[in-house]
Amino acid sequence: QVQLVESGGGLVQPGGSLNLSCVASSLTTTIFGSLGVGWYRQAPGKEREFVARILPSGDTKYIDSVKGRFTISRDNAKTTLYLQMNSLKPEDTAIYYCNVLARWGQGTQVTVSS
Numbered sequence: 001q002v003q004l005v006e007s008g009g010g011l012v013q014p015g016g017s018l019n020l021s022c023v024a025s026s027l028t029t030t031i032f033g034s035l036g037v038g039w040y041r042q043a044p045g046k047e048r049e050f051v052a053r054i055l056p057s058g059d060t061k062y063i064d065s066v067k068g069r070f071t072i073s074r075d076n077a078k079t080t081l082y083l084q085m086n087s088l089k090p091e092d093t094a095i096y097y098c099n100v101l102a103r104w105g106q107g108t109q110v111t112v113s114s
Helices: 031-035
Strands: 002-008 011-012 018-023 037-042 048-056 059-060 070-077 079-086 094-100 108-112
Touching: 002 094, 011 018, 018 037, 018 070, 018 108, 037 070, 037 079, 048 070, 059 070, 079 094
Parallel strands: 011 108
Antiparallel strands: 002 018, 018 079, 037 048, 037 094, 048 059, 070 079, 094 108
16 A cells, blocks of 8 residues: 655745655555656645646656746655745645555645745
């Protein structure tokens, strides 16, 4: 069973940065490295939405609203997924979830406010 643990969220002012991590502790490095993995977010009162994904090849895809500000990356040796978030805006406020093998972590809260 996949176990995912996100971390790195917090309260940040507009324009600030955060780096989220998601550790897939139950997967081998080989299996993790063969998977497409991604980040989603859910803002208060809204549905969960796709944010970014990265394929085993390193190919990435982003929702338009975060392009140029967020960077998704992975460290297969550590079975860890990252989301570097720069130039944060209040509308980025949400709970951020990683997704691996159609499983979800518990989420990490990101709040962008002055």
